[in-house]
Amino acid sequence: MFKDTKAFSGFSVDNLQKAQEFYSEILGLNVTKERDLLFLHIAGGNKIVIYPKPNHQAATFTILNFPVTDIEKAVDELSRRGVQFEHYKQKELKTDEKGIFRGGGPLIAWFKDPAGNILSVLEES
Secondary structure: OOOOOOOOEEEEEOOHHHHHHHHHHHOOOEEEEEOOEEEEEEHHHEEEEEEEOOOOOOOOOEEEEEEEOOHHHHHHHHHHOOOOEOOOEEOOEEEOOOOEEOOOOOOEEEEEOOOOOEEEEEEOO
16 A cells, blocks of 8 residues: 555654754754755655654654764764763663663664754664
8 A cells, every 4th residue: 555655754843943953064964944844855865854843752762863884983973063972871771981882783872853852873784
């Protein structure tokens, strides 16, 4: 039924202007605005919609993962741009001083957008 549809995802934020600045200026994505919606244009011609929500609650899970070839370089560059990485200390989920999880699986580092939604960079192997 949906085999040939171009599905897309979306998420809410509490401040559209801050989201637009973060996703375009900090992350370097192509962002367009139509009416009261933002569209993130990502590789492959896909897009993600961001919509304002007055009673927004940040996602407690990762909403976007950005694959990178070198996580050290990506974390360093994002840190220079003001991104603060999350630090976890749980036994099964412990990050290093940069915020990179190296405990099995892909190397991954989590950070939040201005609305508190969780994003990540992860190293492709």
